[in-house]
Amino acid sequence: MEKNHFKRFARRYVQLLAAVLYNCNFKGFSTGKIWQGSSKGFCVPGLNCYSCPGAVAACPLGSLQTALLSSKYKFPYYVLGTFLLLGLFLGRFICGFLCPFGFLQELLHKIPTPKLKKSKITRILSYLKYGVLLIFVIAIPLIALAPGFCKYLCPAGTLEAGIPLVLLQEKLRALTGALFTWKVAVLIVILLACVFCYRSFCRFLCPLGAIYSFFNPVSFFGIKVDQTKCIHCDACVRHCKMDVKKVCDRECIQCGECISHCPVNAIHFGVSSQGRADGENTKKSATARKKARIILRVVLIVLAIALLVTGLNDNGFQDLKNKAIRICYECMGIG
Amino acid sequence: MRRKGMIKAVCVALAAVMLAGGVTGCAGDKETKQTQESETSAATKQESTFAQEPESEAAKESSSEEEKKNRFPDRANATLKEGKVKVLEEGDVAPDFTATLADGSTFTLSEHDDDVVLLNFFATWCGPCMREMPAFEMLKADGLDGVAILCVDCMEEKKTVDALVKEKGYTFPIAYDEEGVIEEYYPTDGIPYTLVINKGVIARVYLGAMDAETQYKEYKGAIEECLAK
Numbered sequence: 001m002e003k004n005h006f007k008r009f010a011r012r013y014v015q016l017l018a019a020v021l022y023n024c025n026f027k028g029f030s031t032g033k034i035w036q037g038s039s040k041g042f043c044v045p046g047l048n049c050y051s052c053p054g055a056v057a058a059c060p061l062g063s064l065q066t067a068l069l070s071s072k073y074k075f076p077y078y079v080l081g082t083f084l085l086l087g088l089f090l091g092r093f094i095c096g097f098l099c100p101f102g103f104l105q106e107l108l109h110k111i112p113t114p115k116l117k118k119s120k121i122t123r124i125l126s127y128l129k130y131g132v133l134l135i136f137v138i139a140i141p142l143i144a145l146a147p148g149f150c151k152y153l154c155p156a157g158t159l160e161a162g163i164p165l166v167l168l169q170e171k172l173r174a175l176t177g178a179l180f181t182w183k184v185a186v187l188i189v190i191l192l193a194c195v196f197c198y199r200s201f202c203r204f205l206c207p208l209g210a211i212y213s214f215f216n217p218v219s220f221f222g223i224k225v226d227q228t229k230c231i232h233c234d235a236c237v238r239h240c241k242m243d244v245k246k247v248c249d250r251e252c253i254q255c256g257e258c259i260s261h262c263p264v265n266a267i268h269f270g271v272s273s274q275g276r277a278d279g280e281n282t283k284k285s286a287t288a289r290k291k292a293r294i295i296l297r298v299v300l301i302v303l304a305i306a307l308l309v310t311g312l313n314d315n316g317f318q319d320l321k322n323k324a325i326r327i328c329y330e331c332m333g334i335g
Numbered sequence: 336m337r338r339k340g341m342i343k344a345v346c347v348a349l350a351a352v353m354l355a356g357g358v359t360g361c362a363g364d365k366e367t368k369q370t371q372e373s374e375t376s377a378a379t380k381q382e383s384t385f386a387q388e389p390e391s392e393a394a395k396e397s398s399s400e401e402e403k404k405n406r407f408p409d410r411a412n413a414t415l416k417e418g419k420v421k422v423l424e425e426g427d428v429a430p431d432f433t434a435t436l437a438d439g440s441t442f443t444l445s446e447h448d449d450d451v452v453l454l455n456f457f458a459t460w461c462g463p464c465m466r467e468m469p470a471f472e473m474l475k476a477d478g479l480d481g482v483a484i485l486c487v488d489c490m491e492e493k494k495t496v497d498a499l500v501k502e503k504g505y506t507f508p509i510a511y512d513e514e515g516v517i518e519e520y521y522p523t524d525g526i527p528y529t530l531v532i533n534k535g536v537i538a539r540v541y542l543g544a545m546d547a548e549t550q551y552k553e554y555k556g557a558i559e560e561c562l563a564k
Contacts, residue, residue, distance in 0.1 A: 328525065
């Protein structure tokens with residue numbers, strides 16, 4: 001009984017643990033003061049606003065935007081290195097296990113209502129997040145000097161930082177205006193959408209998921225498909241609630257829900273030394289692709305280490321900490 | 336079986352990280368407290384230096400220094416009450432400090448006790464800070480008598496501040512604060528954080544900022560109000 005319970009809810013526990021770990025400054029929720037310790041110099045893997053009173057580390061997406069904002073004065077080696085390392089080792093496994101906002105969306109989807117099933121339309125909509133990444137995370141910070149995603153869209157920022165801090169700090173209430181109202185409206189729409197449509201924010205809008213999706217074919221840890229066992233019945237794809245075309249593609253959040261649906265036990269979690277996007281038709285092409293993936297991984301590892309070392313030598317850790325210990329008014333819809 | 340084992344491993348790893356995080360977090364807290372304490376003691380030291388300097392000069396120079404000192408009896412303790420950093424409010428005495436500017440000169444707040452001082456805290460990564468910056472240039476161009484402007488960069492390296500000044504060509508005083516010593520006296524949860532100081536006393540406090548034009552009007556209005564008093 002206990003074993004079955006653990007087997008069934010293991011991912012939930014990991015998600016809960018991650019959410020608690022990211023936000024373990026419990027005192028902040030009563031005082032309305034954000035954490036200012038050294039741990040704010042680290043990025044957590046999932047989407048978690050660093051202006052949240054409970055947050056003990058930085059949000060990778062917020063860090064990337066502020067780093068891009070001042071990139072002409074200082075190149076963001078440290079933040080880019082962190083992204084590369086997280087993507088390379090975990091990929092979208094982070095979405096499935098280590099993202100508090102993903103966890104919240106899954107809980108909301110448990111509310112018994114009619115559900116919108118995946119279709120060609122949702123598959124097309126899943127490309128939207130790449131547009132959000134390009135416009136709100138890259139273009140707006142570089143051109144308009146504003147963390148576009150945090151300022152106009154991020155529901156996690158409104159939920160974790162905007163609403164609690166505005167409730168807890170009277171002086172911030174006076175600063176709220178149309179932008180705050182807009183952000184609360186965006187949050188409500190996204191949360192409502194999640195009740196009817198599984199992880200709708202992750203699937204259609206999340207730029208962090210879009211970044212990690214580029215790493216899915218080369219990430220070390222995650223879901224693996226044993227091609228010698230696979231009978232290509234597509235049971236895994238049919239049962240998956242995400243817009244996947246095959247296991248481990250860019251939309252796969254590595255949640256492992258497909259494992260129990262595989263009739264031949266061909267899917268499992270694992271560490272791969274050769275990449276995990278399988279399905280090659282011939283032995284020759286399979287070998288060539290594996291070789292290419294190994295080379296790509298080596299290049300990416302070297303690049304990640306080089307970026308991190310350069311970033312650390314360039315005061316990157318301290319810079320990130322200095323940003324993350326301050327309330328981001330824009331994340332909250334203020335300013 | 337393999338999945339269960341892997342998930343168990345992830346759980347254990349996360350628990351270990353959480354424990355480590357908690358320990359690091361506590362250590363971080365201690366470290367912050369220690370840093371604050373050391374900075375506080377450094378600040379007290381700095382304050383006492385500032386407090387002593389006018390005294391020693393007063394003995395040599397005119398009695399105007401003595402008068403000035405009497406006008407701000409609480410200045411030495413303005414921020415540091417019972418070892419804690421005080422969040423400043425309108426009506427509080429502005430804590431004194433000396434800053435090194437990007438052009439190599441220095442700025443001491445107490446030297447502007449007869450002026451209206453516009454004190455701003457910013458960083459290059461802060462969007463609203465960067466957007467309101469031209470407002471300070473416009474205010475400087477206005478050349479109002481008895482008005483001083485100072486923008487303090489929050490804990491960024493000198494080279495970053497220099498790159499900003501070079502790129503934008505700002506001519507108003509911009510100060511370095513790499514170690515956050517000045518910010519320690521003017522604690523704030525977020526930036527931009529701007530204070531209008533009238534004759535050593537905080538007259539207005541601004542959190543956040545709109546565009547440069549709006550901020551220019553806002554700050555100019557507050558400055559003119561102070562000058563009229």
